[in-house]
Amino acid sequence: xxxxxxxxxxxxxxxxxxxxxxxxxxxxxxxxxxxxxxxxxxxxxxxxxxxxxxxxxxxxxxxxxxxxxxxxxxxxxxxxxxxxxxxxxxxxxxxxxxxxxxxxxxxxxxxxxxxxxxxxxxxxxxxxxxxxxxxxxxxxxxxxxxxxxxxxxxxxxxxxxxxxxxxxxxxxxxxxxxxxxxxxxxxxxxxxxxxxxxxxxxxxxxxxxxxxxxxxxxxxxxxxxxxxxxxxxxxxxxxxxxxxxxxxxxxxxxxxxxxxxxxxxxxxxxxxxxxxxxxxxxxxxxxxxxxxxxxxxxxxxxxxxxxxxxxxxxxxxxxxxxxxxxxxxxxxxxxxxxxxxxxxxxxxxxxxxxxxxxxxxxxxxxxxxxxxxxxxxxxxxxxxxxxxxxxxxxxxxxxxxxxxxxxxxxxxxxxxxxxxxxxxxxxxxxxxxxxxxxxxxxxxxxxxxxxxxxxxxxxxxxxxxxxxxxxxxxxxxxxxxxxxxxxxxxxxx
Amino acid sequence: xxxxxxxxxxxxxxxxxxxxxxxxxxxxxxxxxxxxxxxxxxxxxxxxxxxxxxxxxxxxxxxxxxxxxxxxxxxxxxxxxxxxxxxxxxxxxxxxxxxxxxxxxxxxxxxxxxxxxxxxxxxxxxxxxxxxxxxxxxxxxxxxxxxxxxxxxxxxxxxxxxxxxxxxxxxxxxxxxxxxxxxxxxxxxxxxxxxxxxxxxxxxxxxxxxxxxxxxxxxxxxxxxxxxxxxxxxxxxxxxxxxxxxxxxxxxxxxxxxxxxxxxxxxxxxxxxxxxxxxxxxxxxxxxxxxxxxxxxxxxxxxxxxxxxxxxxxxxxxxxxxxxxxxxxxxxxxxxxxxxxxxxxxxxxxxxxxxxxxxxxxxxxxxxxxxxxxxxxxxxxxxxxxxxxxxxxxxxxxxxxxxxxxxxxxxxxxxxxxxxxxxxxxxxxx
Numbered sequence: 001x002x003x004x005x006x007x008x009x010x011x012x013x014x015x016x017x018x019x020x021x022x023x024x025x026x027x028x029x030x031x032x033x034x035x036x037x038x039x040x041x042x043x044x045x046x047x048x049x050x051x052x053x054x055x056x057x058x059x060x061x062x063x064x065x066x067x068x069x070x071x072x073x074x075x076x077x078x079x080x081x082x083x084x085x086x087x088x089x090x091x092x093x094x095x096x097x098x099x100x101x102x103x104x105x106x107x108x109x110x111x112x113x114x115x116x117x118x119x120x121x122x123x124x125x126x127x128x129x130x131x132x133x134x135x136x137x138x139x140x141x142x143x144x145x146x147x148x149x150x151x152x153x154x155x156x157x158x159x160x161x162x163x164x165x166x167x168x169x170x171x172x173x174x175x176x177x178x179x180x181x182x183x184x185x186x187x188x189x190x191x192x193x194x195x196x197x198x199x200x201x202x203x204x205x206x207x208x209x210x211x212x213x214x215x216x217x218x219x220x221x222x223x224x225x226x227x228x229x230x231x232x233x234x235x236x237x238x239x240x241x242x243x244x245x246x247x248x249x250x251x252x253x254x255x256x257x258x259x260x261x262x263x264x265x266x267x268x269x270x271x272x273x274x275x276x277x278x279x280x281x282x283x284x285x286x287x288x289x290x291x292x293x294x295x296x297x298x299x300x301x302x303x304x305x306x307x308x309x310x311x312x313x314x315x316x317x318x319x320x321x322x323x324x325x326x327x328x329x330x331x332x333x334x335x336x337x338x339x340x341x342x343x344x345x346x347x348x349x350x351x352x353x354x355x356x357x358x359x360x361x362x363x364x365x366x367x368x369x370x371x372x373x374x375x376x377x378x379x380x381x382x383x384x385x386x387x388x389x390x391x392x393x394x395x396x397x398x399x400x401x402x403x404x405x406x407x408x409x410x411x412x413x414x415x416x417x418x419x420x421x422x423x424x425x426x427x428x429x430x431x432x433x434x435x436x437x438x439x440x441x442x443x444x445x446x447x448x449x450x451x452x453x454x455x456x457x458x459x460x461x462x463x464x465x466x467x468x469x470x471x472x473x474x475x476x477x478x479x480x481x482x483x484x485x486x487x488x489x490x491x492x493x
Numbered sequence: 494x495x496x497x498x499x500x501x502x503x504x505x506x507x508x509x510x511x512x513x514x515x516x517x518x519x520x521x522x523x524x525x526x527x528x529x530x531x532x533x534x535x536x537x538x539x540x541x542x543x544x545x546x547x548x549x550x551x552x553x554x555x556x557x558x559x560x561x562x563x564x565x566x567x568x569x570x571x572x573x574x575x576x577x578x579x580x581x582x583x584x585x586x587x588x589x590x591x592x593x594x595x596x597x598x599x600x601x602x603x604x605x606x607x608x609x610x611x612x613x614x615x616x617x618x619x620x621x622x623x624x625x626x627x628x629x630x631x632x633x634x635x636x637x638x639x640x641x642x643x644x645x646x647x648x649x650x651x652x653x654x655x656x657x658x659x660x661x662x663x664x665x666x667x668x669x670x671x672x673x674x675x676x677x678x679x680x681x682x683x684x685x686x687x688x689x690x691x692x693x694x695x696x697x698x699x700x701x702x703x704x705x706x707x708x709x710x711x712x713x714x715x716x717x718x719x720x721x722x723x724x725x726x727x728x729x730x731x732x733x734x735x736x737x738x739x740x741x742x743x744x745x746x747x748x749x750x751x752x753x754x755x756x757x758x759x760x761x762x763x764x765x766x767x768x769x770x771x772x773x774x775x776x777x778x779x780x781x782x783x784x785x786x787x788x789x790x791x792x793x794x795x796x797x798x799x800x801x802x803x804x805x806x807x808x809x810x811x812x813x814x815x816x817x818x819x820x821x822x823x824x825x826x827x828x829x830x831x832x833x834x835x836x837x838x839x840x841x842x843x844x845x846x847x848x849x850x851x852x853x854x855x856x857x858x859x860x861x862x863x864x865x866x867x868x869x870x871x872x873x874x875x876x877x878x879x880x881x882x883x884x885x886x887x888x889x890x891x892x893x894x895x896x897x898x899x900x901x902x903x904x905x906x907x908x909x910x911x912x913x914x915x916x917x918x919x920x921x922x923x
Contacts, residue, residue, distance in 0.1 A: 043681040044836045046877050057876050063681050085873035089842040122866055125849035149835065168676075168835070171659075173845035175835035 002068040007075055013066055020048055020061035023074065030074055031083050031112050033090070033198045034150040035062035037248075038255035039159055042151050045090070047112070049082045050074045058082050084116045090148050092123040093173060094199075101146065103200030105213040109148070128173050136178075137165075137185035139205050139259060140194060144176045147201035153177065153193035160256065161356070163187045177201065188358060192256045195245050206262070207243045211235075219468035220247060222455055224318065224364035224405065224448045225261035228357050229457035232257060234449060236469050240269040241449060252461065258358045267405045267431055268447035268471060274432045275472045278442040288437055294444075294474055295484060301399075301426055301441060302488020305335070308424075310396040314341045314386060317363035318404045320453025320465070323478035324372035327401065330482040332376040334491040339389070340380040342369065343400075345409045359458055362408035364448070367456040383415070390421050398422050401478060402429040404447055430475065446475040453477075495759060496721060498709050498729050499702070500745040503589040509624060511631040514592040520637060522712040526600040527645040529711075534604035538707060541715035542727030547572055547663070547700030548776065548806045550726075550794045553707075557605050559687035560695050567695040569602045569610035571704055572668055573625075576615055576660040577776035578828060580808030582731040583701040585743045587614070587621035590705065591628035595651065597704035599642065600711055602649050605697055609650050613668050616656040626653050660832035664880045665698035666690075667834065678834045679880035700806075702731055722748035726793035730804070734760050736811025737767040748793040755792060760811070767813035771897070775805020777825050778885030780892035781812070801892070817912040818897040819904045822889065823851035829886035840883035843874040847890055854901070857908035864901045868894045 001012040004022050013022045021037070023030045033045035041063050048061040053071040058079065061072075073079060090109060098104045130144035154166045154177070165185045168175050179185055185193070194202045216235040223230040223244065230253035235243045244265045246257035266272060277297045279289045305311060313331050315324070331338045344350065345362060352360035363369075373380060381389075389395060398419060403409045406429075416435055419425050425439040430447045452467045476484075497503075507513025514520070526534055539554025560567060571594065575583040587594060594612070602610050614622045629651060632638045640648045654672055661667045662677040669691045671677035690696025706728060710718050719727045726748035732755075733743045739761030746755060752772065756762065763769055772787035773779055780802040782790060790796050797804045812821065830848035835841040850867055853859045871887035871894075878884075894901055903911035 041681060042836075043879055045838050047838075049877065063683075082873070082877065086839060086877065089838045089846075089873075092842050092846055122869075123846065124860075125846065125853060128845065148838070149841070170835070172830060172833035172835045173841050175841065 002066050002070070004066040004070045004072060006072045015065075017066050018062055019050060019052075019059075019064045019066055019070075019072055022066050023061065023072075028074060030061050031087070031116065032062060033108060033148055034152060036152050036155075036196055036255075039152060039155040039196075042155065045148070045150050046086045047083060047090075049079060049086065051076060051079050080116060083112075084119070087112050087116050088119070088121070088123075091117075091121070093128045093145070094148065095127070095145050101200040102203045102208045103146075103197075107200055108198035130176055134178070135205075136202075137190055139190050140185050141203050141205055141208065142177060143201050143203070144178075146199055147177045148199050149175050149177065150198060152196045152198070153202060156189075156193055156196060157185070157187070160192070161187045161189050166193075188258045188260060188354065189256060189356065191259050191262055192246070196255075204243070211237065211239075211242050216242060219449075219466065221449060221468065222364065222463045222465050223257060223261040223264060224455070225258075225264045225362065225408070226359045227361035227363060227366055227458040228253065228359050229364055229455055229461065229463050230257040230261055230357060231463070232261070234265060234468070236449070240471060241265040241469065252457065252463075253357055256357065258354075258356070260358060263407075264405060265449075267407065268449050268469075270471055272431055273447070273472050273475075274429055274436075274442055274444040276444060276474055278437070280438065280440050294476055297441060297443065298481065298484030299488040302485045304397060304424060305399070305485065306489045308397040310394060311335070312339050312341060312386065312389070312395040312398040313401075314343050314398055315369065315380075315401040316343045316345070316403045316409075317361075317366040317369045319369075319401060319478055320365060320451065320455060321368040321372055321462075322453045323451075324369055325375075326479040326482040328372055328376040328378060330486055330491070331399070332378050334486065335489070339395075340373070340378050341382065341386040342373075342380045343383055343386075343403075343409075343415075345403070345411065361458065362405075364455040364457070367458065367460055368454065371456060387418050390418055395422055397424045397426070399426045400428060402427055404430045404445065406431045406433060428478070428481065430472075443481065444472055444475045445481075446477045447471065450475060451477045494746070494750075494754075495744055496729050496747045497745050498718075498721070499586070499590070499593065499705050500731060500743070503585065508590055509588075509592075509628070511592060511628065511635055511637075514590070518712070519592050520596055522708045523596050523599055523637070524643060526603055526711050527643060527647065531604050531606055534600065534711065537715045538604070538710060541710045541718040542722075542725070543703065543706055543710060543718065544726065544794065545700055546702035546706070546730065546807070548577065548778075548803075550804060553699065553703055556687065556699075557601075557697060559685065560605055560697065561688060565695055566609075567605060567607045568691045568697070569598060569605060569607045570665075570668065570672065570691060570696060570698045571598055571610065571612040571701060572663060572665060572698050573612055573614040573618070573621070573701050574656050574663040574668060575618070575701070575806070576663045576832075577778065577806050577808055578825070579733065579735055579773060579810040580776045580806040581733040581735075582743050582807055584618055584621055585733075586701050586705055586731065587618070587625050591625045592632070593705045593708055594625070594701055595628055595632050595637075597706070597708040598651060599637065599649055601697075601699065601704055601707050603645075603647055607697070608648055610652075611672060611691075612651065612653045613662070613672060614653060614655055615663075616658040622653060622655055629653060659834070660828075661834045661880070661882055664882065667880065668698060669696060676834075678836050679882075681879055723791075723793050723795065725795050726804075730792065730807050732792065732807040732809050734809040734811065736809075737764045737813045737815070738762065738811050739764055746792060749796075750792045752790045752792055753788050755809075756811070763811075763813060767815060769811065770814045770816065771812040771818070773802075773808075773810035773812065773889075775803050776808035777810065777828065778881075778888060779803040779805045780888045781896060782892075783896050815912065817910040818893055818900045819851065819854055819910060820913070822893045823848070823855055825889050826851045826886070829882065833882060833886070837878035837880075837883065839874045839877045840886070843870055843883065844886045846870055847886065854904050859905045861902065861905045864894060864898065864905055867901070 031047040034042040049058040134142040231247040231249040349360040427439040430445040502508040544550045666680040686696040826848040830844040833844040871890035874887040
């Protein structure tokens with residue numbers, strides 16, 4: 001374990017650790033563009049220049065392994081001057097149009113200019129002209145003039161996805177980032193290149209120009225797009241959620257997440273959501289009545305359940321462990337006669353895996369559901385059992401913990417017909433869909449950004465999510481639902 | 494005075510062929526080498542004081558001894574990507590004595606126990622390529638390459654590879670990238686090529702002249718070689734001289750030879766009507782010396798180093814008083830701007846910036862501050878990149894602007910050349 005001293009602070013690190021990593025462990029910032037912990041070392045941006053005592057030449061911290069007794073300075077005049085110049089070389093041909101750049105506010109050029117720059121530019125020559133707004137694929141746009149050629153995105157497609165779409169072409173200051181011929185950047189991880197781009201060169205078609213980033217706040221969450229459970233941070237403001245980006249967790253997702261997972265935020269925003277109770281009223285000739293208070297609806301449903309001898313409960317694996325516990329406590333613990341069914345989506349591809357992160361099980365909490373069912377000794381049937389029972393007219397009432405994200409339930413529409421055969425369906429769902437209008441009750445549920453709880457991922461890792469945004473004020477979770485129903489049925493929780 | 498160790502038979506056309514080469518004592522060194530132990534050859538080369546002739550001047554024997562001592566496959570690469578402006582010695586050596594190079598390479602490969610070597614020839618050197626290719630065929634036919642060479646039990650294969658026209662590929666790690674089929678860009682060091690080079694295997698890259706000199710050293714012994722030259726710069730060096738002199742060309746002289754004598758004797762002095770103004774001693778990336786410094790200098794690594802320049806590749810560029818230093822610097826900046834690989838930011842952006850300023854100067858748009866700015870940019874490009882191309886662009890700028898400041902200031906102030914007068918260089922070249 002060699003010991004290194006950086007700016008007077010010492011640390012023992014494992015042999016082979018780079019100086020930049022050691023500095024990170026000491027919370028000493030070292031400016032860098034091309035270095036990324038999840039990628040190979042390029043050593044090209046020359047921003048991480050540092051001084052090592054007894055070495056007359058400045059070294060780059062990213063490619064310099066720590067040796068015993070090494071004494072490093074990152075903040076003396078010589079280093080600051082060198083970094084300032086490295087920064088200036090990045091900026092001389094870079095467009096200075098931050099007000100119209102989507103990266104403004106989270107741009108490393110801006111950040112380092114404030115730290116190392118604050119000078120008057122001396123570049124008075126014509127700037128290099130390159131292409132603007134180049135579409136690299138379905139999700140990513142490139143501005144070649146803003147690109148600082150750090151090659152992070154190139155290394156990402158070479159080393160992580162191994163899809164090799166990107167390259168740096170031409171030489172010198174005519175170098176441009178681009179895709180190879182007939183090879184657009186359309187892999188399912190393409191938006192990671194936008195995340196790792198330190199400047200405004202690569203932007204997301206989905207997010208660009210939607211919000212200035214200083215109007216957004218981030219909170220930590222776990223992706224509910226599949227059973228991997230990638231750690232994410234979600235950007236939101238009063239107008240809703242705007243983007244999902246990966247958070248580093250070396251055990252689960254490393255530095256990355258898939259593009260599909262980034263779309264999950266869309267289904268939590270108001271326009272996709274069921275925002276109030278919807279009730280089908282026979283006395284209104286089958287028309288729907290909206291806006292009944294949730295508590296009142298739960299009371300009525302409770303009475304219905306109490307009276308019903310033919311009750312089925314259908315669950316999907318999209319809810320938290322805590323919710324399942326409350327839910328099963330009521331339906332299994334208190335109302336012992338209930339029959340349970342698990343609705344498994346994407347059955348053919350359920351076990352599949354793309355080799356990186358994305359799994360065929362498009363639910364965040366399959367393991368949590370299984371675990372909780374075991375705890376309550378529930379032996380649940382599958383869809384075909386439910387279907388057969390419905391045909392045999394075994395049920396009159398079904399309570400369905402329906403999917404929060406209906407897009408990952410491709411068979412949803414074809415299965416609605418089975419539910420429609422029942423007299424009364426209590427459809428618990430966060431998403432709005434015209435085809436649910438035949439169900440007796442639609443109860444607005446919270447999405448994963450609005451509730452706290454636990455997801456258990458495919459390999460059994462428990463991860464917490466936290467209620468962070470309020471999007472639908474009337475929405476409830478299964479815990480609130482179970483409490484409301486218990487009260488109405490008259491069983492103490 | 495010329496001392497022709499390597500170039501002795503260059504004037505004989507038959508020296509190009511295997512027969513002619515053998516008649517003049519060729520491939521005797523190889524036979525001798527096969528009787529030696531490989532490590533003794535390394536020691537012999539180390540003792541000879543031979544330093545890399547490509548530009549860096551690093552001890553050849555020392556470089557070889559950095560190879561890991563194991564049985565891992567290893568490669569010898571001959572750097573014949575002679576791209577440094579002002580340098581054209583390797584070309585002559587390949588065109589006139591291909592077998593001298595091949596013999597040197599077989600000996601060197603035997604010394605480092607490499608079974609495969611490549612000659613990486615600059616793409617523009619079509620003639621050299623054809624001659625070397627033909628010579629290789631001759632060597633294969635005569636059993637000098639392939640399996641069990643001359644009954645020694647040593648197997649060796651050699652191939653020629655043509656570059657695609659990039660200057661930067663003369664840098665050894667960029668050469669390796671190019672040979673691997675990648676974009677010719679320098680690689681980060683460490684790891685050094687001797688540890689992890691071509692195809693991530695231990696690799697030695699040597700210049701044409703260095704490898705040719707190995708042949709002589711094995712024939713005549715290290716002691717004989719060490720007698721020539723100075724204490725730290727042993728042996729001879731082949732110089733290629735250009736400029737308004739009476740006898741431009743390629744000359745082999747002992748290291749330590751006074752430049753003054755070299756200019757008078759070998760180069761035949763300045764052409765009538767031209768006066769000596771400045772010297773670029775070792776190819777365009779070496780800092781320029783003014784007349785006074787040049788006349789004090791001797792042609793060896795130490796003297797040039799003391800004067801703040803470098804012996805480099807031996808591409809001697811003689812600058813006369815009819816040349817405008819601003820024009821010349823712009824030519825160099827065009828070159829480096831064009832040739833920067835674009836990997837490291839200071840070089841990619843800096844070479845372009847420097848070039849734009851020299852261009853502005855020539856078209857009369859420069860300001861007085863630009864003279865100092867040139868120097869400032871260059872100083873901050875120095876030593877900050879993966880390879881030395883950034884330095885190669887920066888060093889001429891710093892030396893030109895410092896030593897011929899009045900010419901630059903005159904241009905910025907009067908918007909015309911101090912030397913040429915009204916004629917605007919940019920108009921004639923762009």
